[in-house]
Amino acid sequence: MLLFSFQVLLNNGASYGVLALNMDYYAMRCPFAEMIVRMTVNQALQRDPTLAAGLLRTHFHDCFVQGCDGSVLIDSTKDNTAEKDSPANLSLRGYEVIDQAKQMIEYRCPGVVSCADIIAMAARDAVVWAGGPYYDVLKGRKDGSRSRIEDTINLPPPTLNSTALISMFGQHGFTVQELVVLAGGHTLGVARCASFKDRLKNTDPTMNMYFANMVSRQCNAGDDNTTVGLDMTMNSFDNSYFRALQMGYGLLTADQTLYQDAETKGFVDRYAMNQALFFFDFQRAMLKMGNIDVKEADQGDVRLNCRKLN
Ligand code: HEM
Incomplete structure (x- = not known):
């Protein structure tokens, strides 16, 4: 059974x-x-x-x-x-x-x-x-x-847009929903300024202005290896990553793009609203990734x- x-x-x-x-x-x-x-x-x-x-x-x-x-x-x-x-x-x-x-x-x-x-x-x-x-x-x-x-x-490099992410994850057998839920792994951890500094230089319009300023200050005070949290609670596994995307607080292009594309946005909204659903879908997708x-x-x-x- x-x-x-x-x-x-x-x-x-x-x-x-x-x-x-x-x-x-x-x-x-x-x-x-x-x-x-x-x-x-x-x-x-x-x-x-x-x-x-x-x-x-x-x-x-x-x-x-x-x-x-x-x-x-x-x-x-x-x-x-x-x-x-x-x-x-x-x-x-x-x-x-x-x-x-x-x-x-x-x-x-x-x-x-x-x-x-x-x-x-x-x-x-x-x-x-x-x-x-x-x-x-x-x-x-x-x-x-x-x-x-x-x-x-x-x-996947951090600069991919959602179309490219959908395609890359699709090659491994993942659906769009599974891509979005796995990207939720970014509820943990940090990225180095090197991974997103282009967004700051060219002021990516999908990035919240206040967030862009805050992150720029952190990177300017350090170097390419200076790290910034991928979400506000980088040591807690929760759904704040998805809520961050709703506010334009996605750190990488590959994060924020998930909220800009109609195909992926609905899943971001769903997981932002319902942490239990995020957890349920995440563990299923991890099981699949492990195979x-x-x-x-x-x-x-x-x-x-x-x-x-x-
Ligand atoms: C969707 C496509 C993905 C892209 C483009 C991507 C890219 C990245 C990049 C660029 C970093 C920061 C690396 C650095 O600056 O040193 C990072 C960190 C991280 N990624 Fe991803 N990633 C993706 C999917 C995933 C998935 C599916 C998981 C796990 C389920 C994951 C888990 C993490 C974690 C936990 C960190 C933080 C690592 C740390 O703090 O040491 N990522 N990712």
């Missing part, structure tokens, strides 16, 4: 292998895996709450490049520049949290729990820690061995160190 309902839930997209994964994958293989990840994440977030954003974003960047296969965690070598050294990934955060969980899990059950699954669980635990919805993570992903800088072309191009047993392995190939 449970399996059936999740199949129904996930059956409206394109390129993911539903049957490869299940909720109880580690129940017998490594029963403490889920608990170890949760404890490690909770401890890390107690020390630095801003890492919740980093963990969520890492999962997204893993899944959108070659599927959810932990490839974003692999370090570059002298022969290969890996995904994590692409400009789109240089500000990813939370690698050490994944490393720590992996180390503890390896101690308990060597060679069983994939790095890709650890990222998926850590992202969920980060969302919960920040006040967002709990959802069961499907598990059983294998780790990939390819991690190339050029593949990160599949990550993008997952590798089955013969297509990957379980890395012993998430940063290196075995």
Whole structure:
């Protein structure tokens, strides 16, 4: 019954292998895996709450490049520049949290729990820690061995308009509604001035004037790496991101565009009005995102160190 309902839930997209994964994958293989990840994440977030954003974003960047296969965690070598050294990934955060969980899990059950699954669980635990919805993570992903800088072309740049976003997310099997709800991940975290300074220079008319002035002051006082919250409550998972868009307070072009396009605006309004709906749709979309191009047993392995190939 449970399996059936999740199949129904996930059956409206394109390129993911539903049957490869299940909720109880580690129940017998490594029963403490889920608990170890949760404890490690909770401890890390107690020390630095801003890492919740980093963990969520890492999962997204893993899944959108070659599927959810932990490839974003692999370090570059002298022969290969890996995904994590692409400009789109240089500000990813939370690698050490994944490393720590992996180390503890390896101690308990060597060679069983994939790095890709650890990222998926850590992202969920980060969302919960920040006040967002709990959802069961499907598990059983294998780790990939390819991690190339050029593949990160599949990550959306901050300057995309809604048409381009709809198309890019559509290629991964997401509907317009799912694009909007996933963009709600920007309820957590920050962006660097480098990611939106063009909007300030050319005074983007979709940006609220007061907000533009406030953000300009912050960026002018610092440099390209100065960070500004993606919404007003950057460590709380709530629907204030959508309310910000209604006021012209979207930080990135890719945020504010969702309120300017009739196709996406209705969803923004809905989530701004109804946080429970946002939470419900978000956890469904995350489940789907976690299934993008997952590798089955013969297509990957379980890395012993998430940063290196075995
Ligand atoms: C819709 C297309 C998206 C675009 C264009 C986009 C782009 C960006 C950019 C440019 C940043 C700031 C990076 C920087 O300045 O260093 C960022 C941050 C972030 N993104 Fe996205 N993103 C998108 C979708 C998503 C999705 C689907 C999620 C997760 C579900 C997500 C989660 C995050 C989080 C949590 C942060 C803050 C990271 C931190 O504080 O370390 N993003 N995103």
